[in-house]
Structures are given as C-alpha cells and as structure tokens.
Amino acid sequence: MSAPLSGQAAPLRLGIAGLGTVGIGTVKIIQKHAAMLAARAGRPVTISAVSARDKRKNRDADLSTYAWEDEAVALAQRDDIDVFVELIGGDEGIARDAVTAALKAGKDVVTANKALLAIHGQELAELAEAQGRVIRFEAAVAGGIPVIKAMTESLAGNQIRRVMGVMNGTCNYILTRMENAGLPYETVFEEARQLGYLEADPTLDVGGIDASHKLAILAAIAFGTRPAFSDVEIEGIERVSIDDIRRAADMGYRIKLLGVAQMTGRGLEQRMSPCLVPADSPLGQLQGGTNMVVIEGDSVGQIVLRGAGAGEGPTASAVMSDVIEIARGVRMPSFGQPATELIQPQAARTAVPAAYYLRLTLADKPGALAKVASVLGDAGISIDRMRQYGHSSGEAPVLIVTHKTTPDAIDHAISVLPKTGVITGEPVELRIEEV
Amino acid sequence: MSAPLSGQAAPLRLGIAGLGTVGIGTVKIIQKHAAMLAARAGRPVTISAVSARDKRKNRDADLSTYAWEDEAVALAQRDDIDVFVELIGGDEGIARDAVTAALKAGKDVVTANKALLAIHGQELAELAEAQGRVIRFEAAVAGGIPVIKAMTESLAGNQIRRVMGVMNGTCNYILTRMENAGLPYETVFEEARQLGYLEADPTLDVGGIDASHKLAILAAIAFGTRPAFSDVEIEGIERVSIDDIRRAADMGYRIKLLGVAQMTGRGLEQRMSPCLVPADSPLGQLQGGTNMVVIEGDSVGQIVLRGAGAGEGPTASAVMSDVIEIARGVRMPSFGQPATELIQPQAARTAVPAAYYLRLTLADKPGALAKVASVLGDAGISIDRMRQYGHSSGEAPVLIVTHKTTPDAIDHAISVLPKTGVITGEPVELRIEEV
Known part of the structure; x- marks a missing residue:
C-alpha cells in the first residue's frame, strides 16, 4: 500500500486561521497527540503558521514555534502549508476570501464554517473540484458527531428518506432548562446570554438560523442537491412558552427545535421549527446542549447519532477527522458526488401530513x-x-x-x-x- | 481530481460469496440503485459472479446475469472481479480460505464476518497490507451502524477512553421481552428460537460470543492493539432472571448484555457481561433488536450511535459503504493503522471500580x-x-x-x-x- 501505510511520508502542514475555542482546541490535539496522529495518519501532522485578529491576546496554547500571519488570506497562500484550516466563521468577508484564496493557491481546506458552506458551498465545492482540491467540513454540523461522514460515506448505499436533528445546543439548553426549572423563555434566554451560550447575534441561535445552515448542508448530501439554505422554512424558539412546554409534557411530548429535510414528489421540504416529539423517543430524551441527528435510509432504516454539538474538544475532534483524512490521501467530493452534478432542488413548502x-x-x-x-x-x-x-x-x-x-x-x-x-x-x- | 470525481471510470466488479440474507440484500441494492451508486462512487458498481452452497435454491433476486461458482475460493480468484465480498460466515473453513485466496490473488475484500476478523484479523490485515490490498468490515460490527468508520476515521484525533455497546440484537430482544412481558428466560429463549432470531448454535448469541467478537474488533481499533478475542471476559445472559430484571427496574436500572473495552494502567480490559445501566440512559432506553455503541474520546467526549444491528437492509447497507469506499479509491489500513504496528495488548482482568x-x-x-x-x-x-x-x-x-x-x-x-x-x-x- 502507498503513502498512508508508511511512517516515512512527508508531514502534512497546516495553516490555522482563527484562534478561538476551536482553533486552540485543534492546536492542542496536534501538540498533545503528535505520535498517535502520525501512526494513524501515516505521516506527521504539523502546523506551519497561524493567524488571528489579535496576536497579543493571551491564548491557552504555546504558538511560539509557528509563523504568524496577520491576514488570513496571506496565511492561505503560504508555500509552507498544504491544508488551510478555516476557523474564523461568517459567511462573507475574511472567511470566504481566505477559503477562496486557499483553493486557488492549490491548498486543501478544512472548515467548521456552517454559514459559509450553507450559503456558498456550491461555488466553493465547484472551485475545489476544478482545482483538484478538497474542502471538508465535518465540524460544521453537530460538532463532534460524525454526521457528514456518516451521510457521505457510511450511508452512500442508501436512498435517504429523511434527515432530521436537534442541531443547536443553545436552543436545546434553553428548552430543557425551561421545562426542568419551570422558567419562562425570557428568563432562561437571559441566563444563556450570561453563561456565554449565545452567539453575538442571538437570533442566529434562537431564531433557528444556525441550525438551518446545518440542515441545508445535510439536505444537499442526502438528496444530491445544491445547498439551498434560503429555501429552509425557519421558525425559532422565541414563541415557545413555558405553558406549551408543560401542556406538551402532560400529553407525553417534549418540544424541540427540530430540523427536518425530506424529498417529496413535489420537491425538497426543509423546515426548522419547534416541534413536539414523544418524550420517550431518543430525540425527546435529549437534554441540555447535546445534539442528535436522525438519518433514515431505504436499506439501513433509522440511524441515530448523538453527542456534543459544540465546544472546544468536540469541534476540534471533527476538524482533526478531516485533517487526518487528507493526510491519509482520502479525496472525496464535498457533498458526496461532484458538485457540478448536484441538481438545483425544487423548494416545496411543507405538505407532508403530521x-x-x-x-x-x-x-x-x-x-x-x-x-x-x-x-x-x-x-x-x-x-x-x-x-x-x-x-x-x-x-x-x-x-x-x-x-x-x-x-x-x-x-x-x-x-x-x-x-x-x-x-x-x-x-x-x-x-x-x-x- | 482523479477517478473518484469522474463518471467515466471503469466499473468496480464484485464477486459475492454467500447468498443468504445479507448477500441477497447487497445484490438488491446494487440492482436497484445502480445510477445513484455510480454517481456517488464515481464509477459503476457491478457484480461479475456469485457463489453459494446451493445453486438451485430459490432466492429473492435475479442472479441470472452473473457467473456462478460452486466454490468460493474459485470465485475469489476470478480475473473478472476486483473485490471479493465474503458473506459466508464462520471463522474457519471456506470463509477464511476464500478471503486468504482473494487477498493473495490481489483482490480487495469486504466482509461481514465478525468471527473471522476477531480471531484471524491480525493475520488477514497483515496479508492485505503486504499485498497492497484492503480488507474492510463495517458490516461485521453492529449491522448498519457506521461504528468501524466512526472509530477508524471520525474519531482518529482522539485518544479513546472507553468503548462499549449493546451489540447482539437477539440478547437485547430477549432481555427487553422478559421485562415487558414478565416472562422467564427459558420461555423467551424458546420464543426467540421459533422466531428464527437465534444462530444455529444459540450460545453464539446468548453466551455473549458473537457480541465479544465485535468488542474485540472495536478494541483493536480503539487502542491500536492486535485483536484479542480470547482475552475477553465473557458471560452470557443465561443466568439473568426475571427476578433480577424486576428488582433492577425497581431501583431505576435495566439489565443489558454490555460489552466494555478500556485501556488501563495494568492493561486492556475487555468484558462482555450482563450489566445494570440507568433506565433513562440511552443504553437503558434501548428496546428490542436495536444496537448501540458508545465511544468516549478525550476530545469528543461521548458519542452514541444507534441503529439496527442486523437484518438484510442494515447489514447490506454497511457492506455497500465499504464497497463504495473501495470504488472511490479510498484505501485505509484495516484497524486504522498498519497491522504490523499494532501492539500485542496485555490482557487485564476487570479492575476498574464500579x-x-x-x-x-x-x-x-x-x-x-x-x-x-x-x-x-x-x-x-x-x-x-x-x-x-x-x-x-x-x-x-x-x-x-x-x-x-x-x-x-x-x-x-x-x-x-x-x-x-x-x-x-x-x-x-x-x-x-x-x-
């Protein structure tokens, strides 16, 4: 067997842009587990250079041996990196520019950026494939849960019938906490803000937008369609009242912010909304910030994946999954088949009865x-x-x-x-x- | 990008040995989803030849366009196959001979054979790697649940702390049915036999052996050790009484046949035994024939995977996952790192307190x-x-x-x-x- 089985191969050199929680988590794994990673990847995984907004900020990792770039785009184009790891976030601006620059410079890309993929995934996947590069994004959906790989690879022999999930830990935290403490939405929202669980723009979380980005990515892989975030019917959790949570519990249900994508005769239904699910179902049992994705395939039946949907370790674990795949020489089209072959879905308003x-x-x-x-x-x-x-x-x-x-x-x-x-x-x- | 992204590539040609439930399930997927598979794999997936014990047996699929071999070894060596799919079963005899012959003849191998992998996995993985071939076995553990891939690839950036699971659907069916119907073990065992849920030798199921094969495979991947099935401490479900199931329920627990593997300072602990788990935990909630694997990594935390552990569709789905990976050109050492680098584990009797x-x-x-x-x-x-x-x-x-x-x-x-x-x-x- 070739390179992946040899310990002698050249190192895979990363450039990491964005040194927040996930960026530092990724640095820590590479520093702590160098030997294990080399054994599993068949070659060492090293960091050549990093970039972030503020060089002087105190960070929980020693970055002194890495070159520093002030500009992510400059980092993306460095000769001494093979893979550009984008952990900046946001669907426009630096993240998009730097990812584009990296692909054009012949680098592979690993990103945790769900907004970027949901909105510009098609154009970036096409660019990557035209350049003979890959862009991978396991960390973009449901943190440490290996759902992108499960959909793209493990279930590739299945026609997917439906994919659904609880994919925003903050919303699930709020809904769980409302039920367990009997508190109204506004109170728990304020708690979540003070605990630092909310995005700077909280409507990304409670408005269902972040989770809808993830749903659009999963739907594209599931149905072989171009990512169509703007077609997701979105409703957040703002109107969920403690009354409804209590009444639903009386009837044996829990309320979850649930994303559902399914292909119907009329087109692709994608919706993100507060739904009732049976309290004793795996989704109903989900407490706090944990995420869950449920995938239904024509052969496999129902597969349920559960784990931490955010946080330093889980998200960095997913980033490393992609990095190791690239180190092993695994090259796969981003959405499970060539981007140019993805079809434009016909958006369908929800009509499946319930x-x-x-x-x-x-x-x-x-x-x-x-x-x-x-x-x-x-x-x-x-x-x-x-x-x-x-x-x-x-x-x-x-x-x-x-x-x-x-x-x-x-x-x-x-x-x-x-x-x-x-x-x-x-x-x-x-x-x-x-x- | 190379072959995986092109629709023009040569077909991947399979030889399928063993035409029981899983074999026929695999044939059906390939026949039903030819276009989808070609799009996802980047090349057509075809069947050149098949073999089984009895050619005249009536089977639920049209096999008339495939060449027939009476002998699996002859099938494994045919010039017109690229991948030998072994769905015969058993750790000795035809399955082992044919897999060995296939690797020696330069074929890749996909198998659902847990006993073969648990007992001869080391020698087969070394042979495959020496030949520059791969042997893949997603279907060998927990049916349609993508646990081999999750461990080998998705969690490759983690030091695994513990892996555990309910991996024999028949045992879980028996224990669940005992609790729900209030019936003694012997009665439910007899029901399961009449429903065809038990292996020809039922101690493979109720004696915990089948599940221990699976545990030994997972432990090898998790800890970078040679598969050590003979070191698993095994206890089956035969001594679980309806009394204990009821008393455990009174205390908030359920009894599951649980496999646990963890690396400790004294060595590798692998045990398969009836254990109590909290009734409201994901493992405790598991009903009937469903399987669950729980993986704990130092970065990712706890990942839970749930799905059908057996059956035509789910197991064939896992077989196809491996076939598509080979079609895409993905080549990976069987246990996540070269077989020659796996270390012989020190077996440790369970000492972790509980x-x-x-x-x-x-x-x-x-x-x-x-x-x-x-x-x-x-x-x-x-x-x-x-x-x-x-x-x-x-x-x-x-x-x-x-x-x-x-x-x-x-x-x-x-x-x-x-x-x-x-x-x-x-x-x-x-x-x-x-x-």
Missing part, C-alpha cells in the same frame, strides 16, 4: 367547544385527543392533538378560529413530528 | 442482615442503597446497591457470604456500568 398540537383559550361561552370542533371538522381535521383545563378567570385553556392532517388544513383552521368569537388570544399550533 | 447490584436471600434468622453488612464492610464495600422485600416463606429477598468498589472485593464478599449461614441460595451480583 399530527398537530393546538392550544386555544376558550371564552366562557356556551357551545364554545362545539364551535371549535366544527371549525376543525370543516377543515377536514379530526381530533385524536382533547383536554380542557379548569379555569377560574372565565377563560379555559384547551389542548387538542389532531390526527394526521396537512399544514394547509391547520393554517386554514387557525385563520378561521378567531372569527368564531369563542376563543381569546392567539391559537398556538405546533407540529408533532413522527420520529 | 457500583454493584447484589441480590441475596436472607434466612429468617435474627441478626441476618447485620451479618451480611458486616461481611461487606470487612471487604471494604460500602452500601449505597438497600431494599428488603416482604416475605411469607421465611426467606427475605434483599437488594443492595453498593458504592463503587472493585470486582475483587465483590468476589471476595460473594465467596464469604455463604459461610455466614444466614443466606440461602446463590447470591447474584451484577456490575452497574457507569454510562
């Missing part, structure tokens, strides 16, 4: 419930379970779990319900995803 | 419990929780959950307890694995 959870507040009027039931019946929605709670204020909370119905039918019913005059406040509807 | 579950039956004598407590105390074992059940027969069942202690201390206490004259019957001890 059960729904509805929470309404009934005015204390005779026949109120009958009017609600009649609106649902007219919309073709049948009721699986209903629960009316006691009330002292003259307003009665009512929970309804429907049988499977279409999103259109639910939307229609929700638009008609206020016109009955028997409900107060906004009706809440949440999809119950079958897991 | 809490233990003890079930004793006390004779109805004054001071009986005090005597038991004193034996445990003398052995340095402290009690976390104790529960004595009501009794009418003059014999009182007592459950004890200890604090963490060593297996040696437990063994000592178990050997001394009968000498107190206050217990009747055999004491039962089960390890409570920290998950």
Whole structure:
C-alpha cells in the first residue's frame, strides 16, 4: 500500500486561521497527540503558521514555534502549508476570501464554517473540484458527531428518506432548562446570554438560523442537491412558552427545535421549527446542549447519532477527522458526488401530513367547544385527543392533538378560529413530528 | 481530481460469496440503485459472479446475469472481479480460505464476518497490507451502524477512553421481552428460537460470543492493539432472571448484555457481561433488536450511535459503504493503522471500580442482615442503597446497591457470604456500568 501505510511520508502542514475555542482546541490535539496522529495518519501532522485578529491576546496554547500571519488570506497562500484550516466563521468577508484564496493557491481546506458552506458551498465545492482540491467540513454540523461522514460515506448505499436533528445546543439548553426549572423563555434566554451560550447575534441561535445552515448542508448530501439554505422554512424558539412546554409534557411530548429535510414528489421540504416529539423517543430524551441527528435510509432504516454539538474538544475532534483524512490521501467530493452534478432542488413548502398540537383559550361561552370542533371538522381535521383545563378567570385553556392532517388544513383552521368569537388570544399550533 | 470525481471510470466488479440474507440484500441494492451508486462512487458498481452452497435454491433476486461458482475460493480468484465480498460466515473453513485466496490473488475484500476478523484479523490485515490490498468490515460490527468508520476515521484525533455497546440484537430482544412481558428466560429463549432470531448454535448469541467478537474488533481499533478475542471476559445472559430484571427496574436500572473495552494502567480490559445501566440512559432506553455503541474520546467526549444491528437492509447497507469506499479509491489500513504496528495488548482482568447490584436471600434468622453488612464492610464495600422485600416463606429477598468498589472485593464478599449461614441460595451480583 502507498503513502498512508508508511511512517516515512512527508508531514502534512497546516495553516490555522482563527484562534478561538476551536482553533486552540485543534492546536492542542496536534501538540498533545503528535505520535498517535502520525501512526494513524501515516505521516506527521504539523502546523506551519497561524493567524488571528489579535496576536497579543493571551491564548491557552504555546504558538511560539509557528509563523504568524496577520491576514488570513496571506496565511492561505503560504508555500509552507498544504491544508488551510478555516476557523474564523461568517459567511462573507475574511472567511470566504481566505477559503477562496486557499483553493486557488492549490491548498486543501478544512472548515467548521456552517454559514459559509450553507450559503456558498456550491461555488466553493465547484472551485475545489476544478482545482483538484478538497474542502471538508465535518465540524460544521453537530460538532463532534460524525454526521457528514456518516451521510457521505457510511450511508452512500442508501436512498435517504429523511434527515432530521436537534442541531443547536443553545436552543436545546434553553428548552430543557425551561421545562426542568419551570422558567419562562425570557428568563432562561437571559441566563444563556450570561453563561456565554449565545452567539453575538442571538437570533442566529434562537431564531433557528444556525441550525438551518446545518440542515441545508445535510439536505444537499442526502438528496444530491445544491445547498439551498434560503429555501429552509425557519421558525425559532422565541414563541415557545413555558405553558406549551408543560401542556406538551402532560400529553407525553417534549418540544424541540427540530430540523427536518425530506424529498417529496413535489420537491425538497426543509423546515426548522419547534416541534413536539414523544418524550420517550431518543430525540425527546435529549437534554441540555447535546445534539442528535436522525438519518433514515431505504436499506439501513433509522440511524441515530448523538453527542456534543459544540465546544472546544468536540469541534476540534471533527476538524482533526478531516485533517487526518487528507493526510491519509482520502479525496472525496464535498457533498458526496461532484458538485457540478448536484441538481438545483425544487423548494416545496411543507405538505407532508403530521399530527398537530393546538392550544386555544376558550371564552366562557356556551357551545364554545362545539364551535371549535366544527371549525376543525370543516377543515377536514379530526381530533385524536382533547383536554380542557379548569379555569377560574372565565377563560379555559384547551389542548387538542389532531390526527394526521396537512399544514394547509391547520393554517386554514387557525385563520378561521378567531372569527368564531369563542376563543381569546392567539391559537398556538405546533407540529408533532413522527420520529 | 482523479477517478473518484469522474463518471467515466471503469466499473468496480464484485464477486459475492454467500447468498443468504445479507448477500441477497447487497445484490438488491446494487440492482436497484445502480445510477445513484455510480454517481456517488464515481464509477459503476457491478457484480461479475456469485457463489453459494446451493445453486438451485430459490432466492429473492435475479442472479441470472452473473457467473456462478460452486466454490468460493474459485470465485475469489476470478480475473473478472476486483473485490471479493465474503458473506459466508464462520471463522474457519471456506470463509477464511476464500478471503486468504482473494487477498493473495490481489483482490480487495469486504466482509461481514465478525468471527473471522476477531480471531484471524491480525493475520488477514497483515496479508492485505503486504499485498497492497484492503480488507474492510463495517458490516461485521453492529449491522448498519457506521461504528468501524466512526472509530477508524471520525474519531482518529482522539485518544479513546472507553468503548462499549449493546451489540447482539437477539440478547437485547430477549432481555427487553422478559421485562415487558414478565416472562422467564427459558420461555423467551424458546420464543426467540421459533422466531428464527437465534444462530444455529444459540450460545453464539446468548453466551455473549458473537457480541465479544465485535468488542474485540472495536478494541483493536480503539487502542491500536492486535485483536484479542480470547482475552475477553465473557458471560452470557443465561443466568439473568426475571427476578433480577424486576428488582433492577425497581431501583431505576435495566439489565443489558454490555460489552466494555478500556485501556488501563495494568492493561486492556475487555468484558462482555450482563450489566445494570440507568433506565433513562440511552443504553437503558434501548428496546428490542436495536444496537448501540458508545465511544468516549478525550476530545469528543461521548458519542452514541444507534441503529439496527442486523437484518438484510442494515447489514447490506454497511457492506455497500465499504464497497463504495473501495470504488472511490479510498484505501485505509484495516484497524486504522498498519497491522504490523499494532501492539500485542496485555490482557487485564476487570479492575476498574464500579457500583454493584447484589441480590441475596436472607434466612429468617435474627441478626441476618447485620451479618451480611458486616461481611461487606470487612471487604471494604460500602452500601449505597438497600431494599428488603416482604416475605411469607421465611426467606427475605434483599437488594443492595453498593458504592463503587472493585470486582475483587465483590468476589471476595460473594465467596464469604455463604459461610455466614444466614443466606440461602446463590447470591447474584451484577456490575452497574457507569454510562
């Protein structure tokens, strides 16, 4: 066997741009495990140079033996690096410029940048392949969970039916904490901010955008389509109330920010939204910042992958997975097949039927419930379970779990319900995803 | 980029030996998904020839366009195959002969044969590497779950701390069914036999041998050691009683046939035994024939992989994963580093401390419990929780959950307890694995 099996081969030389948590985590692994990495990769893995915004910042690793570049683009083009490791983040600006420069300079690229891949993945994959280079991004989705590799390689013999996941640890932390401590969204959001769990722009997390970047990447691999982030139907967790969390628990469910992608006869459905899942399912059991991805293939059935979705060690572990693959000489198209062969997906609004959870507040009027039931019946929605709670204020909370119905039918019913005059406040509807 | 990105490359030609469930499942995937496979592999994947014991047997796939060989060894040496796919099974005889012949004839090998790999993996990996060939075996461990790839590639940047798993679906089916239906072992064993869930030699399943083959393979990858199946401490599920399942449930645990491998200062511990795990942990939640592997790395933390551990589709999916990798030109040493560099592990008897579950039956004598407590105390074992059940027969069942202690201390206490004259019957001890 060739290079990968020999210990004599030339080192693989990295340039690491971005020395935050993940960058420093990557440096630490390379420093701590040099011999183990060389044995596994078949050649030493070394760092030639690094770059970051502030050279003088105190960092938790000795960088003194590496060359320093102030500019990531300059780092990307250095003659003494084979692989450009982009850990800067952001879908525009330096990250995009430096990755492009690296590929044009004939370097392979490893990145943890989900926004960059979700938005510019197609153009970057095409550039990489035209240059005979690879761009790898295991760390971009679900931290240390090897989901990119599982989808691209392990399940390559499967037609993928559906891929879904809880892929933003901060949102799952917030929802779990709300339930466990009985606290309202605003309080826990503030806690999360103070704990440093939120991005500088928190809507990336709680607005579902970060998780949607990841979903768009997974959908591209799953269905052989160009990444189509702008087609994801996104709803964040801001409107999830402690009331709904409690009521859902009463009915045996938990609320998760769940991403789901599936190919249907009408096109590619991609949605990120708070959904109910059975409390005793693997997704329902997921607590705190842990991530989970569920992949359904026509041969393999359902595969569930669970692990830390963020953090220094887990994300650096995923970066190293890609680095070692390149050191071993493994070269693979970014999305599992040549980028030029990916097809432009037809975006489809969610139409796959599901059960729904509805929470309404009934005015204390005779026949109120009958009017609600009649609106649902007219919309073709049948009721699986209903629960009316006691009330002292003259307003009665009512929970309804429907049988499977279409999103259109639910939307229609929700638009008609206020016109009955028997409900107060906004009706809440949440999809119950079958897991 | 080279061949993997081109659709023009020559087909990868398979010879498939063994046309049972998995063999036919593999044929079906190749027939059904030819275009998808070619797109993902960068070249067509075709079947040149097949072999099995009985040509005339009615099979659930059209094999008429493939050449037929009566002898697997002859198939392995055919000029018109690139990859020999061994789905015969068994650690000796035809499977071993044919795999050896294939490697010597310059073919790559894909196999689902856990016994062969666990027992002769070292010699076969060395032969493959000497011949410049690969032998891949994703399907040998945990069916469709991509655990070989996860360990060898995704977690290659981690020092593995512990790997464990529920890797025999039949045993998990039996234990789950005992709990859910409240049936004794013998009854459920007989059910499983009639459902066709058991191997021809059922001790392979219920004796823990099949799962231990898998554990030995995982340990080799995890710790860079030669596969050492004969060093696994094996105990099957035959002595798990419905009583213990019920009592464990009372205390918040479930009993699983759990394999655990970890490297300690004294050597490599590998054990397969019925263990208690928390009922609400991912392992505890595992029902029926599903498998789960838990991998702990120094950077990634804990990764959990869950899926079908057997069956036509899932196992064939894993076979195809390996086939596609070979088609893509990916070449990797079998155990994650060159076989000649794997070290011979020092086998260590389990010494890592754990809490233990003890079930004793006390004779109805004054001071009986005090005597038991004193034996445990003398052995340095402290009690976390104790529960004595009501009794009418003059014999009182007592459950004890200890604090963490060593297996040696437990063994000592178990050997001394009968000498107190206050217990009747055999004491039962089960390890409570920290998950």
